[in-house]
Amino acid sequence: MADFGAPDLEAFRTEAREWLEANFPKSLAKDVEAQANAVQSPDAPKGDMAIWKQRMGEKGWGVPTWPKQYGGGGLTPAEARVLASEMAKIGAVNPISGMGVAMFGPTLLEYGTEEQKQKYIPDIATGKVRWCQGFSEPGAGSDLASLQTKAEDKGDHWIVNGSKIWTSGGQYADMIFCLVRTDQTKKHEGISFVVFSMHQPGVEVRPIKLIAGSSPFCETFFTDVPVPKENLVGPLNGGWTVAKRLLQHERSGMGGRQGDGSQKSVPFGVFAKKYVGEDEQGRLADPDLRTRIILNEIDQRALQQTVRRAALEAKGNAGPSATTSIMKNANMKVAQDRAELTLEVMGHQGLGWEGDAFTPEERNAVRGWLSGKAGSIYGGSNEVQNNIISKRILGLPDLTQSR
Template identity: 55%
Template sequence: MADFGATELDAFRAETRTWLEANYPSSLNEPMGEDDAPWGGRTASYSNPDVKLWLDRMGAKGWTAPTWPKQYGGGGLTKEQAKVLEQELRRIKARPALMSFGIWMLGPVLLEYASEEQKQRFLPPIVRGEIRWCQGYSEPGSGSDLASLQTRCEDKGDHYLINGQKVWTSYADHADWIFCLVRTDTTKKHEGISFILFDMTSPGVEPRPIKLISGSSPFCETFFTDVKVPKDQLVGKLNGGWDIAKRLLQYERQNISASGFGGTGGGFDLIDVAKEHVGVDDDGRLLDGDLRSRIAAHKMDAAAFMLTVRRAEMEAKANAGPSAATSIIKYAAAKMNQERTELMMEALGLQGLGWEGPGFSGDELGAPRAMLRAKANSIEGGTSEINLNVVAKRVLGLLDHQ
């Protein structure tokens, strides 16, 4: 009997391949700077205009969010079609069309918790990369114990009034809008939190970049002083934001794990770097046997990790969302990325000690910065300690000792 499902999928693959080959700009195969990362947003500018062209083309098809429903701007693809699209993008080594907290974190919870009007308003611009989002969660004194947050949101009749401070707000100084946790009831802890959206250009919003030891400033302190927010921008129920917050954290950990591992520590492969700087024997093996064995073990762990991530993604789609197992993956991803950047530094030897000036390539100068940046992997998106607690309680079913 003919397998019509397979035949239809083959046809979709052929159409997708043809479209990608005709629409993917060849200039994106050339190395580009950090400023050309496709974050989208109202004020985005790129040295290579093809970055925007690629975003526009993919966004118009909904393929920046291929499995989201078409009525909200998504691609409306099945899981099988989305996998084919992913494979075809990998085949041509396509750069991401869009890197977006809206795609990775906010959009999935809007699909689950937002009103129909909010979905129609916010989801299509996310797909097209028109709005760049940031996340207002952590506060001074309310990091690991996020539910102790104190940013106040008061009901003023026809609007809400927000006062408070957030910290470690990624790219707040570049973001157009923020999805934010606020306290709407001071008499309760978890049950007094709400989830709200508002424009970062609203009067009273002030982001201040924080310079890190790596020299970059991806995080900000963000201050809110008498910020007026329309009531229709509250997502879900009043005082029901903690459930949304937990769900979004699962998506955040899943995507940090899937996208944050393996891409730092310089722009070249760990094995190639080690062979070049340490040397090889007559059989082409790395001369340093101890370093060779540790790199081999790391590479095997990395391959197993990526297979596990893919399996978790498929399970999450089948179960209509991520599970607490994302905490396992987030913990492992942080540990492995820190290990990778440290191995890269060891392999570079003296060439890994540069910070600026002549005598070092751009990739070599990036290695120490990446190693220092990786130290935050075990803090951001939920500390490793918190994730281990989640695993103990929700995955292993262990109870706190009294």
Template identity: 75%
Template structure:
């Protein structure tokens, strides 16, 4: 659909507002955080959450810009922004999410054949299946191209053996988009992009318990797993190109993710803990300065994300600039949690118990989890390399003897 503006966009806004008012359960409006949690939860939603998810899936607005031929909304980028604005206005959160929406789906739309699109895109649009990412390995993290999980050609299928690490949500996933080695004589050019049914015999996911107390990641093992050749996406040994594109979609989501209203500003929370002086300002001058700097940085990241969304009207998708936004967004997220722990003082040291409020315990665990922000999705150092080479055009450093 063309990206119209003016009267056409106003007409779409009116239509979207009417549809949302008729279909969004008003009972959910006061629990935005509950909606956000439900959208990411592996549990099947119930009650009004289930009704909302079904209606959005049928409308295709969970994936608003995806083609209508596969169940998507078929909206332009401008219309999708209007829809997001109208949803925020009434306290509605998109109930369709996960790796299928943010990473695999957009990649398959570019690289998959028609049969693969018809099979896998509609269930993603409807939120019926969960996907996980089989990229990193115990010996291939930052150097992802060094992966050793192999897929041997057995005629009518591939036989997959190996293991992956830090597989988010593997214990709940139905399918895995996986990088496998199909040629041992080449590094980057010996990797293929394969889709693996997680219910296949020989697949085992073992949750990893993290310092924050949860287990969002898994070790995933593949032992003589048979995978139909129809599950190969793109050309044989062409998986590295596809993987780089998928990582751009991932970083784009990590850099711009905003599902529902923004969280409370740090200065508002700080005032409750630190107190204010006679002018109404935070009593701690140094803390006040650092919070202002942080909130300025946060605002700059938000504005840059909006600009990037506006530039995406060309439908070229995310670019290497997603590495900048990934690093910037992860940093402001970490800075926010560091500041919150500081302003909470002793109340920011709790792990459990009646002496701490729920938001204080959540902040502590979120702070611990945030230490991985600059690692997952491609470490900050890897992003800096991408920025220096692909955006700034800087030459690679050479070692002198």
């Protein structure tokens, strides 16, 4: 789909290029991967990275299409693509990220009150406040609507009691968007969507150490936690609808992580030759492995093009649709296949967990392969996504109801 108003886009391209030239610290371009790691780190950015984050936050270009009145960039989708293209050319990574940007912010813009938008969106747009998600519970994973964390009405506030699990980044978060049960007599229609501080008494976070060696997830416990009534997002007992929309935004992010082209890395074939060697024609020595690497590259590029096409075809502010379930499953399959190929390429060096016999790259590959297995579960398992695809996209009947 062509971008209309091309002259205006070229004028914006010049504006973006000039602003980036004046504001992006040149030192950061030397290592794009280090930038990406700094963005994902729980630690506050330092040096030039801190300067870059501040400047992007003040400009609003960390969330380029969000409304200006809430601290966003106010750009059109076409202008945002131009900005992303210009940033990629100079090796600049967007320093504003997290669940606030990818999940809660877009949902609040659609369902929040004006007061809520004014209160929460600016701090998300500048990366000042970290958010986490309180959805899954020990007895409510894929069947999320079975959640039991309870919000008891106390007049001008609720008292929340219960627990959540797999709270990503909960130990670092300032705020949580959380599903709670406000009506015990109904399942889906008894759930509400609330937000509250993670720093208040009654909130306890216990990190979960995973087999990959990290602790990105937590158990989170709520004991008599007060939540003001104005912290309800959407209608009372209407949280399931809000949550479904938020999960679409989450899956959209999962499906698009490989689609922006901003990450620069050594081509996989070049990397593989270090371990497997070359034949007399300069190709990867193992023909079967060579074929499977090529097929994975094809899948990856097809996914990238599909993500870009979906972005181009999106109209207005309609937001993500059920097609995000396709993107999520496809992205996880490509990423997991790539992780498997990486260990196969490394051979016995792909078995390293610790020790000087393995390079940091090799150890990270093993840990990444292990942690990547969770991609088929979090954000809604592959089976849940397949059900969404069959019902909402293909229009197939619900066999469980026809029996």
